[in-house]
Amino acid sequence: MSEVKLAAAIRTEFGKGAARRVRRANLVPGVLYGHGTDPVHVTLPGHELLLALRTPNVLIALDVDGTTALAIPKAVQRDPLKGHLDHIDLLLVKRGEKVTVEIPVHTEGDLAPGNFLLEHVLNTLPVEAEATHIPESVTVSVAGLEGGASVLAKDIPLPAGSTLAVDEDTVVLQVLAAQAEEPAAEGDAETAEV
Structure with a gap:
């Protein structure tokens, strides 16, 4: 940095x-x-x-x-x-001092084939790092993840010298199965137009 x-x-x-x-x-x-x-x-x-x-x-x-x-x-x-x-x-x-900061979480890779959505529960990850070596961001691979999968804070590889400043079981990313809306019945559409 x-x-x-x-x-x-x-x-x-x-x-x-x-x-x-x-x-x-x-x-x-x-x-x-x-x-x-x-x-x-x-x-x-x-x-x-x-x-x-x-x-x-x-x-x-x-x-x-x-x-x-x-x-x-x-x-x-x-x-x-x-x-x-x-x-x-x-x-x-001060140089050598540890500080707690929030660093951006970036993703790479494609989800498994299907109708899935990736939800960023946390856009930034709280970490503790030395003041002169604060990481700019962390990158997480979501390649092949399917619906129901979660990425926990402990699963994210941190740069050397950084430690988590949040509970390690905190959900950072999760994959949701997209739900399609049911088409409206014709009777419902006619009453909506009136």
Whole structure:
């Protein structure tokens, strides 16, 4: 996993008006917290942060007034209509420290022949990994699975250095037999048209 370097400035103004001024300048207000330290309110470059967040669980090396801190995104708020970043919470981490994150679950292969549906019970899998070696995703083969089959968390191969942060018997994927709707009787169709 690569680190993304961003410069951050300490924010001294607070409130709705101050946040709007920050966003108009193409900056994103945020807060940096963790390890028992007081929260630090910062502003981050909007475009660079948006690009960095394309990678799930990205490790961000922040330069805050000459000091470098490692952080991972904890909560990201976006504008529901325009899609731009409104605010970000960043969690301080240290090299060698274990963190719990959720990584995307991808599937590969085709189900067994038949009328089956694959249901993603969990789209992400909670794992514990070292902060500088967070896996980007896990891939599960569903080749040949039939209706009624389930993939449990313990069945998913994890990258080296990662452990499950969820009960190992948790269902992540399951295969369902698709059920066809029965055609409506002619009498039912005539009453529906009236």
